[in-house]
Amino acid sequence: MGFGMGRVSDKRERLIESATKLFHQAGFKDTSIADIAEDSGVPLGNVYYYFKTKEDLVAAVIEQRTENIKEEARRWDKIPDPRQRLIKLLDLQLSMKNSIAKYGCPIGSMCQELDKERPPVAREADGLMDWVLKWITRQFEEMRQKQADQYGLQLTAALQGCGVVANALKDPKIVEREIGRLKTWIKEM
Amino acid sequence: MGFGMGRVSDKRERLIESATKLFHQAGFKDTSIADIAEDSGVPLGNVYYYFKTKEDLVAAVIEQRTENIKEEARRWDKIPDPRQRLIKLLDLQLSMKNSIAKYGCPIGSMCQELDKERPPVAREADGLMDWVLKWITRQFEEMRQKQADQYGLQLTAALQGCGVVANALKDPKIVEREIGRLKTWIKEM
């Protein structure tokens, strides 16, 4: 081990952390295992002790992302007003406006890229998008909105869409404007 | 030449056509020059007579896509009512619902992928998105909408967003539902 008894190496975590960052910034295809090894400070050959394939690594990235968002949602679910829960989600997205303008929405861009390259793993990314859509829709249901399904899709698509447009135009203000509008819309419901 | 006097080879066009299709279906990175050569029936080595680099080829693909959409828009611009022009755009997108669910919006997915891989060419794809946003916004201006900018962004993002969500969930009905809603919205303006 090299760390003394009981002390577990954090290399696996560091690899996931670097992979998460680099996949988002440069994309899955353009990030080599060597890039991830260098960024995380783990020697190239050692990466394969933790992840047999690059696909296993991206699967771990998606799994962790999924865990993180579900955990956040569990916290939001404790807020009594569903409107306020949606505002929390919008604020989270808003806080990422700069990174979204530079690299796109982490979930949306990953779905789109993996879909074209790794159909097996893509299902897990797509599952996360599905989960988000359903969570958002549930908030409208709890508001007793008859058109909860439509509103859920509308809000999810608006979030994804402003990510794509902001990324293409490299302008965080686009995320700002669109999320501002969405917040007003939600508050007026 | 091999075709007799004056007869120009259509290889260049066929290469662009195949590249357009394959880049959309499989993505830029996962489509090799060999794939394009095979699909278009042009021998591998000959591709480089028409396009010095793969980047030149994708640039030609974007240029042609841009020409096509601008030409379509010029036709729509002859329609007196801006609402009807937007409906035309929505109908075009609707007609691609199956391909969008399978491979994503051709413009949106190309912007996102190239952005992460080929910054120089990406600008041209991004420019197309910018052009579309401005064209849509102009329609709202001609409707004398005070919030034309906001509506333009809103509609563009909604279109892109439903593409991303439909692609993730592999469900053309998502495009159908969201575009149906958008058409109603436009008509009621």
Added chain:
DNA sequence: GTCTATATGTTGATAGAC
């Protein structure tokens, strides 16, 4: 568990005969 060296495969791009 860790790391160096390397096998193996694929790709973009070129050389050069025709």
Added chain:
DNA sequence: GTCTATCAACATATAGAC
């Protein structure tokens, strides 16, 4: 202008010493 053969670079993944 066309096409075959091939180079050079780079990526994933493995072998095997430590």
